[in-house]
Amino acid sequence: MEKPVIATASLAGCFGCHMSLLDIDERILDLIELVDFNKSPINDIKEFARECDIGLIEGGCCLDENVHVLKDFRNHCRILVSVGECAIMGGLPAMRNGISVRECLEEAYLNGPSVRNYNENKILPNDEELPVLLNRVYPCHEVVKIDYFLPGCPPDADLLWRALTALLNNRKMDLPYEVFKFD
Amino acid sequence: MEESISSILDRYNHDVYRLMDILIDVQSDQGFIGDQAIARIAEDLGISKADVEQTRSFYHFFSKKPTGKYSIYLNTSVNACMMGRDAVARTFEVEAGIPFNSVTRDGLIGLFDTSCIGMSDQEPAAIINGKIFPNLTPFRVKELIRDIRAGKSMEELVVEGYGDGQNSNPDIRAVVSNNIRKIGPVLDPDYKPGEVIRKKLPAMTPQQVIDEMKRSNIRGRGGAGFPTGMKWEICRKTESDEKYIICNADEGEPGTFKDRVILTERPKLLLEGMVVAAYAIGARQGILYIRHEYKYLKIYLEKLIEGAHKRNLMGKNIAGIEGFDFDVRIQFGAGSYVCGEESALIESAEGKRGEPRDKPPFPVEKGYLDKPTVVNNVETFCSAVKVLLNGADWYRSFGTTDSTGTKVLSISGDCRYPGVYEVEWGFSVNDICGMAGADDVIAVQVGGPSGSLVGPSDFDRILCYADLSTGGSLIIFNHTRDLLQDVVLNFTSFFIEESCGSCSTCRIMPVILRNKLLKILNARGAKSDISEMLEWAAILKASRCGLGQTAANPIITSIQNFRHLYDQKVRGEVRYDSGFDLTQATQEAIAATGRYTAVD
Amino acid sequence: MADLNNFTIDGLKCLAREGTSIIDAARQNDQFIPTLCNLEGVPPKGACRVCTVRVNGKLMTACTAKISQGMEIENQTEELNEMRKSIVEMLFVEGNHFCPSCEKSGECELQALAYRFEMTVPRYPYFYPKRNIDASHPRIVKDHNRCILCKRCVRAIKDEKGRSIFAFLDRGFETRIYLDPDLAGQLTEERARKAVEVCPVGAIMPRGEGFKTPIGRRKYDRHPIGSDM
Numbered sequence A: 001m002e003k004p005v006i007a008t009a010s011l012a013g014c015f016g017c018h019m020s021l022l023d024i025d026e027r028i029l030d031l032i033e034l035v036d037f038n039k040s041p042i043n044d045i046k047e048f049a050r051e052c053d054i055g056l057i058e059g060g061c062c063l064d065e066n067v068h069v070l071k072d073f074r075n076h077c078r079i080l081v082s083v084g085e086c087a088i089m090g091g092l093p094a095m096r097n098g099i100s101v102r103e104c105l106e107e108a109y110l111n112g113p114s115v116r117n118y119n120e121n122k123i124l125p126n127d128e129e130l131p132v133l134l135n136r137v138y139p140c141h142e143v144v145k146i147d148y149f150l151p152g153c154p155p156d157a158d159l160l161w162r163a164l165t166a167l168l169n170n171r172k173m174d175l176p177y178e179v180f181k182f183d
Numbered sequence B: 001m002e003e004s005i006s007s008i009l010d011r012y013n014h015d016v017y018r019l020m021d022i023l024i025d026v027q028s029d030q031g032f033i034g035d036q037a038i039a040r041i042a043e044d045l046g047i048s049k050a051d052v053e054q055t056r057s058f059y060h061f062f063s064k065k066p067t068g069k070y071s072i073y074l075n076t077s078v079n080a081c082m083m084g085r086d087a088v089a090r091t092f093e094v095e096a097g098i099p100f101n102s103v104t105r106d107g108l109i110g111l112f113d114t115s116c117i118g119m120s121d122q123e124p125a126a127i128i129n130g131k132i133f134p135n136l137t138p139f140r141v142k143e144l145i146r147d148i149r150a151g152k153s154m155e156e157l158v159v160e161g162y163g164d165g166q167n168s169n170p171d172i173r174a175v176v177s178n179n180i181r182k183i184g185p186v187l188d189p190d191y192k193p194g195e196v197i198r199k200k201l202p203a204m205t206p207q208q209v210i211d212e213m214k215r216s217n218i219r220g221r222g223g224a225g226f227p228t229g230m231k232w233e234i235c236r237k238t239e240s241d242e243k244y245i246i247c248n249a250d251e252g253e254p255g256t257f258k259d260r261v262i263l264t265e266r267p268k269l270l271l272e273g274m275v276v277a278a279y280a281i282g283a284r285q286g287i288l289y290i291r292h293e294y295k296y297l298k299i300y301l302e303k304l305i306e307g308a309h310k311r312n313l314m315g316k317n318i319a320g321i322e323g324f325d326f327d328v329r330i331q332f333g334a335g336s337y338v339c340g341e342e343s344a345l346i347e348s349a350e351g352k353r354g355e356p357r358d359k360p361p362f363p364v365e366k367g368y369l370d371k372p373t374v375v376n377n378v379e380t381f382c383s384a385v386k387v388l389l390n391g392a393d394w395y396r397s398f399g400t401t402d403s404t405g406t407k408v409l410s411i412s413g414d415c416r417y418p419g420v421y422e423v424e425w426g427f428s429v430n431d432i433c434g435m436a437g438a439d440d441v442i443a444v445q446v447g448g449p450s451g452s453l454v455g456p457s458d459f460d461r462i463l464c465y466a467d468l469s470t471g472g473s474l475i476i477f478n479h480t481r482d483l484l485q486d487v488v489l490n491f492t493s494f495f496i497e498e499s500c501g502s503c504s505t506c507r508i509m510p511v512i513l514r515n516k517l518l519k520i521l522n523a524r525g526a527k528s529d530i531s532e533m534l535e536w537a538a539i540l541k542a543s544r545c546g547l548g549q550t551a552a553n554p555i556i557t558s559i560q561n562f563r564h565l566y567d568q569k570v571r572g573e574v575r576y577d578s579g580f581d582l583t584q585a586t587q588e589a590i591a592a593t594g595r596y597t598a599v600d
Numbered sequence C: 001m002a003d004l005n006n007f008t009i010d011g012l013k014c015l016a017r018e019g020t021s022i023i024d025a026a027r028q029n030d031q032f033i034p035t036l037c038n039l040e041g042v043p044p045k046g047a048c049r050v051c052t053v054r055v056n057g058k059l060m061t062a063c064t065a066k067i068s069q070g071m072e073i074e075n076q077t078e079e080l081n082e083m084r085k086s087i088v089e090m091l092f093v094e095g096n097h098f099c100p101s102c103e104k105s106g107e108c109e110l111q112a113l114a115y116r117f118e119m120t121v122p123r124y125p126y127f128y129p130k131r132n133i134d135a136s137h138p139r140i141v142k143d144h145n146r147c148i149l150c151k152r153c154v155r156a157i158k159d160e161k162g163r164s165i166f167a168f169l170d171r172g173f174e175t176r177i178y179l180d181p182d183l184a185g186q187l188t189e190e191r192a193r194k195a196v197e198v199c200p201v202g203a204i205m206p207r208g209e210g211f212k213t214p215i216g217r218r219k220y221d222r223h224p225i226g227s228d229m
């Protein structure tokens, strides 16, 4: 039988959730036995080569590019999972949600102490190649349909392991209290 | 300014329980309630600024900033919108040169939105410095702003002549029409004020009065329909040194205006009813709580109360009954629908935020100043007088066995004869439409936003407590109306505007539901959105008061009775749509950086 | 013992003094009814609605309703817990709750209830309201992003003359906590500490301290709220 295929992505996240996935210790060997990885920063596959069973998304959407990647994942993954607080509710990046985009950009490129004296022409980066900032950070499920949510910042490695094995074996997820946390 | 605040504080004996009155007078005297005034009031009453602020900020008509020499409050109700509010509002904005909820730079004109002002049969209507200006048109608006700019006085602004009946009374002088179209026991002009107090009460014990009320089977007319006799009896039996009678004339349910007509045309009947109730329960003090929008009736009603004192229908040893003392004071609200809920009304009358209390205890046990209190609707008091005058048997001859007597209805919307109709309980919706000259009816809102939106298949249902219960508001819609956009959305926004905010459920859920409704109206809805609205709305049943409990009724009853309207708006095949819109989400950044490419 | 009342919670026979609130009576009988706004010794308000139970079939808040003889109370039913969970979810989307960076995390009652009800994500869209952090007071920081408007601070903290220091401002969805400009500045050490203590979430925090307890040893790290009953 063919092994189930997993894809992962980090959108507006810090890679902490990916780190946590690698933090399952020696069980990582079991995992590699159990599944194949497709598009993922873990193996650096950049385009979907095939349809996947499970997509793990870290981070919310803060750029148009995040939206495109997320939609791509939705189109290629049977089950899509929001992993971590950023994917679930925007996380720290979403702390900008009460501030206008213009203000954010101006602070980052014009007024912030580290740029104030260097951006002589007072330019907000506007190259057509650059991704565009969204008006706010969106949790993944406010953009596409998400099937499961694994909380934590990052989610505990044990939580990820249990959730993954449950999904792979078509079992109900049993997430123990000690590892079910938002921080 | 110090001067006048001092005299206002004197007027209310520096009594913290009269904070509402103090704030009302400061607002009307100075046009706003600023930090200085708040500090002065707090210091004088021995409370903190926070204590003053929490009451001040609760009420729509209390403003921290000046609201303009001419403060214009334009109604946002469904009826106003049906009768052309949009054009009127735009004209106000263009002529005044400012958007709504702001004041012109010279401080002359302020434009504000306000919830239903009780003029549903003469919309669109605005309140300008307390005066009502009904039946507005863009033409009339231009005239008004021109006259205001020309420095005309409030009196001079009126060009339409004063309204019918007592509306033209020198103490009222309002451009308001009664539109009484059908009379019955309550509205009967053949009424001799004081007859029951003088002739009936001396011959009856309080218990006999209560027994007669119970025998008449009369139930409250304010909406909830609690048996009045029983309410009075419980209050009578609760032991206390003081008891209170409160008349609920807050009339905030959109589409209701019958209490305004009674206050204008049969105020003596109402006051007599309060005296009768006071006799029955043993109260010495009464409060007539009137919504701020009807403040133009103040002097008129105060003089009537004075007159009642002179004629010994109020005051000491009323009608010669030894020891029967009773006085009524008028308490105005300041713009809050939830203050119609009896315990919120009591809080408000005590000078606080109009947050409903948790029940039990009910007001009959613990009401105003924690004393047993009967709160009844205007119409309930009026009917009570007629019960005593003609007897319970006579009264029971009107209406149905379950719902005895008559109901004064406020009918508005798409009909030729909007106005006030006093009918026997037992009329069908069809009867109502026929009576008001409405053909081509696609829906009727029975009982205001907190009631139900019913369609033709329900038009043979009967108005009574057992079937279609109503506080009296009926709004009729014809085929030109977009029920979801014009009615359901408007009502949902009304509840959001008027929630007191103290229950998590009622503070948050209606906003969530409105966003979902908007999503559907914006053609981004999926079928699951409809079922989710119904599922999610269920939590509102856990709210403290009727406002929260019924806040989803516009959505729920319209889904039940007009499901096809929703089905037309949602895209049938789409199972999930997050509503996310990339073009809109990137607009701000594209504008900020000056990029041109649109993103797909 | 004439004033002892018999009643049941989820069919279990219980006993409490007449006039006790249902929530206290439940506690005395070792039954947990979740709440966010109730606080022993402070007048109840029925603000959060989380303690909603069915009393003889009718929905009521257990903090404001009193026990009476023969009452039948439903508490740990699927229906009620689902309602409670959905209220917790509403409170999460109403404010801005960035638990990962919140000093109250692990000791927060809202978060603890979310854990207890296994909330992975609120079913409602986030509002991301624009709210302020008020750090202008000498002893406390008021973070409006995390306030759930439970009114505990309003009810529990008054100055020596009984005047309000915390109060509700505005109404409906616009409601927020207002700090008295004079009294909040003069808050005594003791009152400031109490304010921090009564707040169920991280909306009132002490100045100059935070993240004191290491992860793993915080109040709700190991055992769900209410598991002591």
Ligand SMILES: Cc1cc2nc3c(=O)[nH]c(=O)nc-3n(C[C@H](O)[C@H](O)[C@H](O)COP(=O)(O)O)c2cc1C
Residues within 6 Å of the ligand: B219, B220, B221, B222, B223, B224, B225, B226, B248, B249, B250, B251, B252, B253, B337, B338, B339, B340, B341, B342, B343, B375, B376, B377, B378, B380, B381, B545, B546, B547
């Ligand atoms: C949100 C809300 C608003 C209400 N508004 C009014 C009102 O404007 N007038 C009124 O008489 N009753 C109103 N009521 C009903 C009152 O709480 C109360 O039942 C009524 O005044 C009792 O009088 P009755 O028994 O004579 O009807 C309202 C109730 C709620 C929940």
Ligand code: SF4
Residues within 6 Å of the ligand: B338, B355, B356, B498, B499, B500, B501, B502, B503, B504, B506, B507, B543, B544, B545, B546, B547, B548, B549
């Ligand atoms: S239901 Fe709404 S209006 Fe009524 S008390 Fe609760 S929050 Fe206030």
Ligand code: SF4
Residues within 6 Å of the ligand: C096, C097, C098, C099, C100, C102, C103, C104, C105, C106, C108, C109, C110, C111, C146, C201, C202, C203
């Ligand atoms: S207050 Fe509680 S729920 Fe809110 S962010 Fe802090 S820990 Fe999380």
Ligand code: SF4
Residues within 6 Å of the ligand: C146, C147, C148, C149, C150, C151, C152, C153, C154, C166, C177, C198, C199, C200, C201, C203, C204
């Ligand atoms: S500040 Fe804290 S205690 Fe006060 S209302 Fe907000 S959440 Fe409740």
